[in-house]
């Protein structure tokens with residue numbers, strides 16, 4: 599199974615992807631997580647991209663294409679993957695298409711997670727993430743059992759992301775609408791897009807994605 603999870607910032611891509619990949623036994627490859635890990639580790643990549651991430655701006659295509667290309671060569675990605683946060687521009691989509699064609703693989707599903715912008719602003723304002731293990735919480739809908747402490751790894755490193763400030767959220771949404779949304783038509787032309795509403799409880803899109811996967815004509 600090779601699939602993309604696609605949608606605006608804060609639509610719930612990470613939440614849905616986490617459940618789907620643990621059920622499917624495929625790696626959840628989140629480019630946002632990869633970049634944040636590089637920032638936390640202080641690598642050259644991390645130092646290069648930190649300002650862009652904090653400002654809610656996109657990292658250059660060449661950097662992202664190389665990063666994802668290397669990741670997809672790793673052993674755990676040979677039998678399938680879920681890409682979360684990539685591609686985000688048409689050049690990234692074309693690069694992924696070339697990579698798949700070169701390796702004789704194809705995309706089984708592009709899951710488009712949809713939520714209205716006003717809901718996103720509220721959700722991202724309340725989001726908290728664990729810096730240690732990446733677990734995601736929401737202060738109202740899914741808070742950690744002990745404030746500031748991660749239920750999953752126990753570390754007291756549950757904080758607000760730098761790019762979850764109201765002004766930055768608006769900028770990320772505008773970037774999505776201008777630069778990323780055109781990819782929907784790119785994938786609709788390939789007949790692989792399915793839309794999933796995440797305005798209600800996240801169990802709904804997870805169930806719907808599960809049903810789509812069960813009926814998908816899976817390629818190699």
Ligand code: AP5
Pocket residue numbers: 606607608609610611612613614629630631633650651654655656657658662682683684685686690721722724725726734735736737739740761770796797798799800801
């Ligand atoms: P990235 O980490 O990919 O951020 P994003 O796309 O903006 O998505 P988010 O992680 O903010 O949200 P999500 O959709 O995963 O929602 P979540 O599940 O957390 O990228 C960050 C940055 O990295 C970019 O801005 C860019 O700078 C750079 N970057 C990454 N990839 C790149 C690329 N390919 N090219 C260039 N630059 C790139 O849910 C949000 C909140 O809502 C959570 O609190 C969650 O608990 C809650 N929630 C989820 N579902 C529900 C529900 N149904 N009901 C109530 N609450 C819910």
